[in-house]
Amino acid sequence: MGLLFSWRLGIGTFDTNTGEFSNLATLGKNSKGIDYNPDTGEIIHCRPDYKDSRTYRVRSLTEKDRIMKGGKWYRARWFIHNTFSYPIE
Secondary structure (H helix, E strand, O other): OOEEEEEOOEEEEEEOOOOEEEEEEEOOOOOEEEEEOOOOOOEEEEOOOOOOOOEOEEEEOOOOOEEOOOOOEOOOOOOOOOOOOOOOO
């Protein structure tokens, strides 16, 4: 997958092996909290609604958005246990 990043046109990737940048999705501006789930391949992100810096939905590039009316999210992250970086207790 490479490294994910947001920029003025949406979501991009950076391949650390080749040093190449590529555009993954053109979404407009202000996407935040981009995260990739290696188990499902799903990429989620947040984009502010209107003039507020938060949103009531977590957006997905491949699945349905997760909506919580009245919620205020700023960033989205998957909760995935990294067994390579710390021990399982």
